[in-house]
Amino acid sequence: MEATNPATGEQIATYDEDDEGDIEAKLRTAQSTFEEWRDVPLRERERLLENAGEVLRENKERYARLMTEEMGKPIAQARAEVEKCAWACDHYAEYAHAYLADEHHPSPPGTEVKTVHDPLGPVLAVMPWNYPFWQVIRFAAPYVTAGNVGLLKHASNVPGCALALEEVFEEAGYPEGVFQTLLVGSSKIDGVLRDDRIRAATLTGSGPAGRTVAETAGNQLKKTVLELGGSDPFVVLDDADLEAAVETGVTARTQNGGQSCIAAKRFVVHTDVYDEYVDRLVDAFEALTVGDPTAEETDVGPQADPDLMAELHEQVTQSIEAGATVVTGGEPLDREGAFYPPTVLTDVPEGCPADTEETFGPVATVYEVADEDEAIDVANDTRFGLGASLWTDDRERAQRLAREVEAGCVYINQMTKSDPRVPFGGIKDAGYGRELSEAGIKEFVNRKTVWTE
Template structure:
């Protein structure tokens, strides 16, 4: 395996072949300052561009993404091991986000006229604020960057991106796509920088907001730096989402959906199903079917269309995942399938199911970022909800029940998490808010909320 770090920079490594994809050099501090300055200059012009013209560019970005989807999907697979079919799905989702934002953003950002109590006139306007700095992870190289960048560009802001090192190529590819679609040069700027330089970017006066998707540890560091500089943050910090299988669940549907929820994108998804809380009366039936289906997941070359699951994105991430499994076993967890570190080339890890999960084990308390499922037995439906909420995280979750009305009420009134899927698993919907509570962060993206996170909601009034 090639080392990732090199003098003054780093290499990106194909996790399936362990071959070098590309080498990059960190920008100098002066280059970073210059890049931020140029982005600000581009913003000063863009902020006065009409919503109609911004919308046209955003739509065009979606079209160029689709035109270059094969090229982009291949690059994502090379950089982080995503199976090629999931790469195509990701690009398609991002194109739909562009279309939705270009259309709905016109309505979300339109001036809101209000009659004042004394008969005067008021206008609420959503004004651009400046540069929005995004620190983004590697698991969805296209989506994570598009998610915050598109709405902020539509809102009239400039955008800075520090992508995960192993997806640097994807960040630069997006810059090409944006400018090919007609976005002004430098308005979307990719920064190839280290953590110390990143802190300086947060403190830069041109930067008006910071958004991070990553671990809760990274979120604390970024939030602290931003708070000292009085910068607003939006943080999406992962989770150990619980999927509840209640006593009246359709077990076949639950098993099929839960396996997909745990193994999609190689199991490396913040909002993936991770803890499976199953009511005792149906536990054995679910367990047997779930283990059998997890064992059948086809792992292999991510470039082949028939492959269901590729490698873990990096060697160190696979090592961390395996250590979490081993530590859980030391504390009493039982491996029902998988759990062994494979030999051979590539950072592969088998689909794994752990049982006898108790509080204090990594499989109960922490986020296992890979295809490892934690199977937890609950006494009844009420106990299942208690276990689901017994977490410092709260990003997503799921409920399986044939009584859909009951499931919706449980989700609305009792599930302490940001998103809940009923009898289904999904990633993101353009018209529904995305984000979490507790250690999963704060702020929202999508659903008309994300586009207003970093605008100046300005009151303009004429009092009578």
Template sequence: MPIQTINPYNNQLVKSFDALTEKELEQKIAKAHQAYLSWRNESIETRAALLHEVSAIMLRKNKELAKLITLEMGKLIAQSESEIEMCASVYKYYADNAAEFLKDKPLETTDGSAFIRYTPTGIILGVEPWNFPFNQVGRLAAPNIVAGNVMMVKHASNVPQCAAMIETIFRDAGAPEGIYTNLFLPGEKIAALAADDRITGMSLTGSEKAGSSLAEAAGKNLKKSVLELGGSDAFIILDDADIDLAVAKAVLGRFNNMGQSCTSSKRIIAVASVAEEFLEKFTSKISGLKVGDPMDPTTKIGPMVSEEAAQKITRQVNDTVKDGARIVVGGKRIDREGAFYEFTILTDIPKGSVAYKEELFGPVASFYKVKDIEEAISLANDTGFGLGGSVFSKDTDKAIEVASRIDTGMVFINQNVASRPDLPFGGTKRSGYGRELSPLGIEEFVNKKVIRLP
């Protein structure tokens, strides 16, 4: 896949980058390994100071960085600015809390004493996606760098300017060479890197296919891996829900970032007694919104990430309708230049159809009406994915009970799923394994070494 910026607003090529040669790649790995041998001995305070500076730079350059996001993947400019703020908060969170997270943990023993000491392991290779080009990297880089590891990142090939900028930010923050390294590489080169003994862990956020490939390579070479893959999150509305709140959160949860989020509220499941009211209000909220340039702060519907993505969601919707589904609103490309697709709601979706079984990674909501809680839970779990989910009810105990029966890594009550630095992020089933963020995120690629005393 070419490494180039193509502006999805007009599908025009902006800039191209050359992939690394084998010699250049080896030089970068060698520098990263040498950097690790020194960095692992630095104090946590020194490492945290670097993250604080990275965070500060990102906040100072918020508008500049946000424009790069919008240029390369089409995110509305206000959402791009919010992404930079979120990413800066992740770096600050780990800078502020790493010393506490990594302090020795005493163990209870029958005789003598023992404790766990958290020690770094080496180079961590990250394979990162385009949909949150700064924040996804920050979630992996921040905890690992402050823990004493070093990062090498193969970013998505369609956001190369964002990828290069992250390395620049680390350099400007005073990071020694090799602490953070951007790799301009095609995806097929990644599996081979698992065989390199200097690389001790691998993490990927992306598709099932890419995750399976990385996991296979990591397993073959006995490397730890973390995967955050697709999702088809259920958004359950019970009969006692605050409907206006549910509508507002569904609009945000499904259509933020043009629906191109793993934790987007893709399947909206409403109990029959409130289904029609919700659907009417939900449809009204997404109708008549301004379509246009994502750089314009007044635009509400921007392009998808690429022409390929817009064509894929078009095929998925068309195939689902052929299977018997009904379009409530939207359902087609917007007649203008660029990778645009209408905000869409599908309903009467047959079991086994494309929208029922596949992830819809775009601005399309699947709406289901069910007779009761039991049917809602059954439908929510009738998927191979298990990333996130939401439950709306004024009865907190009932909502928690429903949440406990949904097979996912995360469930939010009376809100859409969202990423926060202090909450573990990750899924189950085909949505992957391992966790990012929170104290759990810093523990994935460190050695939990037991030290025993008499």
């Protein structure tokens, strides 16, 4: 398993994959550890999670540089990712006991009826490369604190990050086996998921990968949570604060090289402000610094892999051939590394790749709409339903329209984001289930009714 720097094409390191014997040993360890870990008092689990947050902060620079080297994230954004992971640890260290408190129900006189929250067992997590620390911590922090144990199958291009995350839990003082990394390819996942010792699974990734995991888990009657990407609308109405909507829109489309499930991908703009908004958006895109991800001034680094950049460019090329207009960008940069420029497409024809597919890179498609009804129609015209961003100065109007948007979350005058304090997840082809907050920590517990006469 090789790690390659996408900014230079240089091989960073080579790692030995786990063989069948290694997988069996880790599954055995997970099961035996769970039998003890489930009985560790919740307050002690919270204390260990607080330690994990401290480990992340102490090693912030090293972990950030590892992310930057393996998948090309600009270094300032990589540091912010580590800080966000530490924040998530702090959050669950403080609130897990409240989220998992017994729930009491009405019952006959002389009886007590309550719901308690017991852990399920070893949970398999199949995680992507785009936020190599955050995606894992937002799985591990709640589920491990609830008393489960975790086995991570990380993306094959970030093996160093996978092992570093295992290190976080070791350094924090967790018992051996509470969190383990499986260095295996995707072909091994089906067998691991079928193993009786795995009780649940969570996946963040592509639709085909999610369907495969869901099919296997469903056949085994195992609980799953899936986050499968999106084509999030960024709706700008006629009374929006254009300066704020441009500034936030640029960040929402281009941070992390545009490689985010909840990135703003389809800009739906009211005709009264369309021309001005497009002009401002293009100017802001062209002002971004694209280059060396280790440089502090870099806004957009390389795409994580040359093949992924080629797929993105093919989507853009096919959309242009179908009639879309390139306002800026649209061609890979003529330099070493997988660099793609921030790109704006207008006049996007219905049914072309930029209209119907998820573009996983810094490509914004812009649609002109006549009124709010058409804006909602265009926003909902997608098989995805992860997040949405809605811009208007009328809060009552915003609240009303937010209920009409078909998505797992709608952010008003703010970019879509995942936050440990609120549930996160999608509908339709974006997946099902929720991560984070109270809803997230309760996805992988047995909500057991206890009736005492």
